[in-house]
Amino acid sequence: MNYKILVADDNKMNLAIILTILRTSNNGYRLFSAQDGRQAIHSAKIYKPDLIIMNWSMPKMSGIEAIRILSKHHQTSEIPVIIETSFDSKLNLEEAMDAGAIDYIKIPVDPGELIARVDSALKTHTKLRLLQDKKRVVDRKIEELYNLEIATNQSSNSIVILDEEGDINWVNKGFVGLCGYEFNDFVNKFGSNFFAIRTSIPDSFKYDDSDDVQKKAEYISPIEHKNGQKKWVQGTINIINDKKSSSKYVVIETDISRLKEIDEKLKARNDEMLKLNRHLEKANLLFKKQQSEILKQKEAIEKEKQNTEKLLLNILPYHVATQLKDSGYARPRNYKLVTVMFTDFQGFTKACGKLSPEQIVAALHTYFAIFDDLILGHFIEKIKTIGDAYMCAGGIPLRNRSNPYDVVLAGLKIQDFMKKVPFSKQYHVLPFWNLRVGIHTGPVTAGVVGKIKFAYDIWGDSVNIAKRMESACDVGMVNISGETYEQIKDFFDFKYRGKIEIKNRGRIDMYYVLGIKDKFTDDPNKLIPNELFQNHLNQL
Numbered sequence: 001m002n003y004k005i006l007v008a009d010d011n012k013m014n015l016a017i018i019l020t021i022l023r024t025s026n027n028g029y030r031l032f033s034a035q036d037g038r039q040a041i042h043s044a045k046i047y048k049p050d051l052i053i054m055n056w057s058m059p060k061m062s063g064i065e066a067i068r069i070l071s072k073h074h075q076t077s078e079i080p081v082i083i084e085t086s087f088d089s090k091l092n093l094e095e096a097m098d099a100g101a102i103d104y105i106k107i108p109v110d111p112g113e114l115i116a117r118v119d120s121a122l123k124t125h126t127k128l129r130l131l132q133d134k135k136r137v138v139d140r141k142i143e144e145l146y147n148l149e150i151a152t153n154q155s156s157n158s159i160v161i162l163d164e165e166g167d168i169n170w171v172n173k174g175f176v177g178l179c180g181y182e183f184n185d186f187v188n189k190f191g192s193n194f195f196a197i198r199t200s201i202p203d204s205f206k207y208d209d210s211d212d213v214q215k216k217a218e219y220i221s222p223i224e225h226k227n228g229q230k231k232w233v234q235g236t237i238n239i240i241n242d243k244k245s246s247s248k249y250v251v252i253e254t255d256i257s258r259l260k261e262i263d264e265k266l267k268a269r270n271d272e273m274l275k276l277n278r279h280l281e282k283a284n285l286l287f288k289k290q291q292s293e294i295l296k297q298k299e300a301i302e303k304e305k306q307n308t309e310k311l312l313l314n315i316l317p318y319h320v321a322t323q324l325k326d327s328g329y330a331r332p333r334n335y336k337l338v339t340v341m342f343t344d345f346q347g348f349t350k351a352c353g354k355l356s357p358e359q360i361v362a363a364l365h366t367y368f369a370i371f372d373d374l375i376l377g378h379f380i381e382k383i384k385t386i387g388d389a390y391m392c393a394g395g396i397p398l399r400n401r402s403n404p405y406d407v408v409l410a411g412l413k414i415q416d417f418m419k420k421v422p423f424s425k426q427y428h429v430l431p432f433w434n435l436r437v438g439i440h441t442g443p444v445t446a447g448v449v450g451k452i453k454f455a456y457d458i459w460g461d462s463v464n465i466a467k468r469m470e471s472a473c474d475v476g477m478v479n480i481s482g483e484t485y486e487q488i489k490d491f492f493d494f495k496y497r498g499k500i501e502i503k504n505r506g507r508i509d510m511y512y513v514l515g516i517k518d519k520f521t522d523d524p525n526k527l528i529p530n531e532l533f534q535n536h537l538n539q540l
Contacts (some may be wrong), residue, residue, distance in 0.1 A: 003122050004030045004047055008063065009055040009084065014107065018053060018084075021111045037061030041069055044076045050122055054107075056085040056096070071100035071378070080125045082117055084109070103294070108325070113301055120294060124287050156232070162249035163519075166195035169248075178233065178255055180226030194251065201237060214301035215239045220256070232260040240502040276473045316456050317381060317397040320448055332447025338395040339407040339441045339484060340458070340466035343371070343414060345433040346473035346475045348388040355431060363431050366386065374413045379408035383458060388433075389470075393458055396446045401540035402440050408513055411437045411478040412527050419476060438470025468502040472510060482509030491520050491533060 003024060009015040015033055022029050032047050036058045044052060052070070054063040063083055070076040083101040085092065096104055102124075103117050160168055171183050181188060190197050198383040200221035216238040223231050235253040298413040313513050317325070323330040345351075352360055364385075372382060379400060383391045392410075394403030418435045421427050442462030448454050465481060473479035485494065493514040499507035515526025520533035529537070 002028045004049040006032045006049040006052045008034040010035050010058040021114050025115050037066030040066050052081045055080050067099045069539045080121050117363040120290055158253040161249040162194050164247040167192045167521040168194050231257045330448045331482035332445050334445050336443050338393050338444045339403045340408050341439045342467050342470035344436050344470050345388045375410045378410045402537045404484050434475035436470050437478045438473050439484050440469050441484040478513040480511050487512045
């Protein structure tokens with residue numbers, strides 16, 4: 001069945017996404033669109049869709065207002081509506097359901113969830129509509145039977161007068177019409193005692209000799225017409241007591257054969273209605289079960305979505321991950337002031353010959369995990385590891401002026417940790433490797449390139465110079481360029497190394513960072529800034 005679906009959304013991006021998902025689902029949907037609530041109401045009356053997907057927040061008229069109007073109009077009241085919303089509170093969802101929505105879907109729209117909810121809504125609505133059509137047919141049949149009952153009540157009645165013994169004294173023409181026999185023929189065939197013929201008359205009423213002139217009884221009895229047809233009659237028998245003469249009985253009988261037939265048909269229809277009601281109850285239970293399954297699926301999807309987002313944010317910075325989710329592309333950005341740090345283990349290749357691959361990987365993982373923790377509190381973004389090299393940068397993706405200080409402080413803490421490894425009970429099992437740290441400050445370009453296995457990276461000459469700072473560093477030291485020195489020179493103690501030749505760059509000023517100046521630290525190791533230092537950072 002080619003279902004018609006109307007999508008109402010003022011956000012052109014959301015509208016295009018939903019129409020594309022439905023169009024590519026291979027379900028053959030006929031799709032229509034509207035860009036506000038009023039246009040949605042007008043389109044619903046014209047196209048009479050099988051389902052409407054409506055955005056909650058739209059100009060001119062909101063989705064909730066439009067649903068309320070649709071639910072009250074006879075042309076659109078039975079069209080199911082799925083509300084599209086970024087709200088997720090229980091009160092918001094209850095408001096949508098009270099307005100007339102049968103389901104909801106969160107923005108941004110997940111393709112799998114959208115197709116599942118649309119399919120469930122269409123199937124459930126189709127089943128309910130079929131059951132309602134069956135009920136209307138049954139109601140129409142009952143009305144027809146009721147009309148038959150009225151016609152039956154207007155038929156002629158039989159009147160019979162009996163003497164006090166119950167013998168027939170007189171009958172009217174209605175009696176002949178009822179049983180098909182003339183009076184004499186009837187008596188010759190069945191006898192004259194009416195009490196003996198109509199055995200359904202109550203025994204307590206027969207041969208009554210009381211003075212109760214109001215006494216009467218009713219009965220229903222089967223009879224056989226002269227043509228052999230079985231009929232049913234409803235009789236009323238009244239006693240007429242007269243002290244001056246003997247008692248008489250007046251019997252009025254009505255042909256209720258049609259009523260009996262109607263009664264049997266009504267019982268059959270009642271049984272059918274009971275079955276229909278059971279089907280409706282089953283459909284309702286199925287609907288509730290499907291709702292429960294949808295909620296479970298939604299919870300599973302939401303949990304999986306959270307896990308995916310958590311994993312994505314562990315790989316990429318927040319604004320980059322957001323751009324990729326929204327548009328599938330993250331535009332690279334240029335930064336004027338970024339501080340890049342490289343670390344590298346001395347003699348790592350030679351040391352690898354003495355260790356198994358598993359031991360090498362375990363040692364690198366432990367060291368780099370500690371480096372991750374040490375840079376975490378300094379607004380530094382880890383870029384990547386390359387073999388035994390560790391690369392990170394401050395001032396990205398969020399720009400700041402404090403990144404030269406942040407990266408140098410992190411570099412000093414990393415070297416301090418490495419010097420303590422041989423004497424640590426916790427890490428004494430690790431192979432001890434001497435570390436070089438190189439830092440440079442300058443402009444970079446940062447972003448994500450390619451279509452698969454996204455990775456956040458930085459490019460520019462500043463990256464190459466930072467790597468040269470590491471290569472030209474002695475183990476156990478933090479080597480910085482003149483550019484970084486100019487940024488932080490008033491707050492740290494240095495050892496000037498002079499101009500040192502580096503590959504492809506000529507001679508560059510280099511400095512070893514010895515620690516924070518005494519004026520700006522209370523730490524004997526000169527690693528932790530004091531309040532005066534921190535106030536300076538806060539003002540940058």
